[in-house]
Amino acid sequence: MENSQADKKKCKGAKPDGSCCTVAALPGSDFCFFHDPARAGERQEAQALGGRRHCMKTLNADAPDVKVEDCQDVRLLIAETINQVRKGAIDPRVANAVGYLANVFIKAVEQGDLESRLKEIEAIVKNQRSSSELKVEI
Numbered sequence: 204m205e206n207s208q209a210d211k212k213k214c215k216g217a218k219p220d221g222s223c224c225t226v227a228a229l230p231g232s233d234f235c236f237f238h239d240p241a242r243a244g245e246r247q248e249a250q251a252l253g254g255r256r257h258c259m260k261t262l263n264a265d266a267p268d269v270k271v272e273d274c275q276d277v278r279l280l281i282a283e284t285i286n287q288v289r290k291g292a293i294d295p296r297v298a299n300a301v302g303y304l305a306n307v308f309i310k311a312v313e314q315g316d317l318e319s320r321l322k323e324i325e326a327i328v329k330n331q332r333s334s335s336e337l338k339v340e341i
């Protein structure tokens with residue numbers, strides 16, 4: 204088992220620190236995927252894709268939670284997010300998600316306001332009806 208490992212051709216590339224690359228060379232090549240000059244384009248694509256997938260800049264997981272209870276809180280959060288994305292502290296996609304969720308939050312708050320106002324109006328109308336019905340009966 205160990206012999207077959209040792210027999211595998213090692214990459215002739217060098218690591219960033221100058222030491223030899225220890226990764227097995229690709230079949231038909233003197234280099235591994237990361238060092239093969241013939242695969243530079245492919246590698247760049249893979250790195251860009253990997254970057255897009257995995258290296259999304261976010262705040263640290265231990266960053267304090269923000270209070271989001273009313274529209275003023277959302278205003279502060281959006282202002283903070285704008286500055287964070289401007290300074291590169293968070294990925295614009297994270298900022299987009301924050302913006303989207305803030306929108307959903309504000310709509311939910313508005314919906315809640317409308318519902319409570321509607322209930323008040325319904326109660327007033329019901330009161331007026333019952334008092335006018337009383338008048339009719341009299």
Ligand SMILES: [Zn+2]
Nearest residue numbers: 214224235238
């Ligand atoms: Zn290599």
